[in-house]
Amino acid sequence: MKPLDDLTVVDLTQSIAGPVCTQLLAEMGATVLKVEPPSGDSFRNLMNGNMFTPFNHGKQSLCVDMKTDGGLSIVTELVDEADVIVESFRPGVLEKYDLDYESVTTRNEDVIYCSLSGFGRTGPYQSYPGYDPCIQAVSGLMATTGYSDRPPVRIRASLIDCGTGANAAFAILAAVRHRDRGGDGTHIDISLFDVAISWMSYWITNYDQSGSLPERAGGKGIGSAPNGVFPTADGHIYVAALSEAMYERLCTVLDRGDLLEEDRFQTIDDRMDHREALRDELIPEFTEFTSAELERKLLDAGVPAGAVQTVRDLVENDEHVEARSMIVDSYNPEVDEQVLAASLPFRFSSNIHDGQFSSRPPKKGEHTDHILEALSYSDDEIERFHERDAVFSSS
Template identity: 40%
Template sequence: MLPLSDTLVLDLTQVIAGPTAGQILGDMGADVIKVEPLNGEHFRPHFGGAWVPSMNRNKRGLAIDLRTDGGKDVLMRLVKKADVFMEAFTPGVIDKLGFGWDVVSKVNPQAIYASISGYGQTGPYAPRAGYDPCIQAEIGLMDATGPYQGEMCRVGTAPIDYSTGLACAGGIAFALLHRIKTGKGQRLDLSLFDVGMHLMSHWITNHGLTGENPERMGTSNTILCPLRVFPTKTQPVFVAGTNDAFWRLLCTALGRKDWLDDERFKTNAGRVAHRALLEGMIEAYFLEHTADELLERLIPAGMPCSAAYKVSDVMASEHAKARGSVLEIDYPGIGPVKSAANPIKLSAAPVETRQKSPAVGEHTVEIMREVGYSDDEIATLKTAKAIATT
């Protein structure tokens, strides 16, 4: 028995944040219906057609045109029996389509209604469209990211999107638990902006204390030293000397008593003050050794460190294989599609891929039959282009 068995989720979201949340719910046993336009969501062509398959396993597919009365009727029948309704339109759009919170909550008072947007349902920025890189710029993440004294950079993935998806899935689970206690549904207002602000939490705290903005430091850090990637004879190595104890451990593991005894480096404050000197000494030492030589001494000693890998390296790593971190599913016409596995591992409810990501409208007929449509009615709506089937 999976945690969300017998939970019906209507997933009207696209791209990353919403589909991530829906995929997690599906992995946990929910019957997630991916509701798409007749031609599919607009990111389907990306990655040679592999984008949507990578984001939507354990879902069924329904293709309808919400601009038609027939399409609206299909969705409304599902709304009446759904446990969760997810949407990620710019605020106001879903209301114009006839499925805003006010409408859905009246039709189904027990429904959990999750809205994902760039800036939230309230506030002066609410009407704006928002994508992960926009929020990275807005919250100061880009300004805090980049080479030392160099240009600002976008983080090389979509951390705010994926984090919003995780937050949405968690919020829905909390709301379902609240419904068990109260019998009532509620609305979740998830925004990339709020999640992004949460990701900047320690910099917000630091600014409140010091009035300082974070500096761009490459792989280093303004308040801790040594904490950065250092080149070696082979693979670069990242070390995280986040406190004085780890500094002592680093020196001991490498046999550098001279570093350990140097009064300038006794405390983190001293190491930060003498950063250029200290990092130069460490870099010179690391360049005399291979990454394996260094890691074989540092890791057993308990020093937080790692080789700086490429995506291809970590995907092939023994640890990723042991953890089942990468899934591979074969899709006709596309081939093997690799994607990240669900990071939530429950001992009593192991996650498995029960169903591949659906093609556009793959389960339209099946789902419509479940809510009372006859085959003749389905054929009529298909002819009227209110629905699409495979």
């Protein structure tokens, strides 16, 4: 038994944010029916399917053309019986098919309906397309990222997408809990823009209080020194001496007690005022060690540090990744190959989830006929749907 095994979720999303949300629900036991257009999820072909694979485990795929009468009738039947609907269409599109929240609730009044978009369902930006790097730009995040003498840069991982998907799943579970305790269904409006703004919270609060804008600081941290990226004998390391005690430990590890006596470096404020001078003192010491050696020495001494690793390091060499089972076997349906994927980032002491994905990502339309059979369509009716190009199957 899994926590959500009594829920049926109709997934009308593509890309990353929506699939992240519905994968979380699927891995907690929900039956997730992924409704795909004839061309499939638009992210299936990106990076040879490697952008689709990590976020679509545990789902069944129904490939259907909603622009046909037959296809629309199938999707309508699914949403009218669903416990949860998650969609990522542009505002106004689903109204044409009577699949918007207002229309669906006339037929399924207790449904939990989550609309996931770039900018939300209200406001002057509501009709704009929104993708992770664009949201990084307009949310202020990109303006804080990079070096002060160079243009802003994007964060290469799709953090806003993934964060929006996780927030959407949380909101859905709250709505399910509310409904289970006697409440009504609800419409959840969540956007990448809103999530990004919420993640800029301490910069917003600091600007309101001080009037100061965050500056692009490259590898430098905020609030203390040394705090940033430093070179080592074989790469780079991030070191963050966030308190006087940590700075003392750092100097002890390096056998540089003289830095504790130096007037320029007496307090955190002093060290921040003379950040570059302190950096010049530390670099020759750090480059005596490899990143791994220095990381271990500093961590053992209680100084926060992290060797800068590549994806190869994570996959092939990181013993903690292995111990935590954070990389697991998966399957890329677009190239029909076994691949590795990052697992879900939580562990339960009970048997709710063991870290392994419940099932591989589906091929486009892999479960089309199975889903139609579950809706009580006969073999002849299913064949006619195929003949009229209302549905498609991978078989």
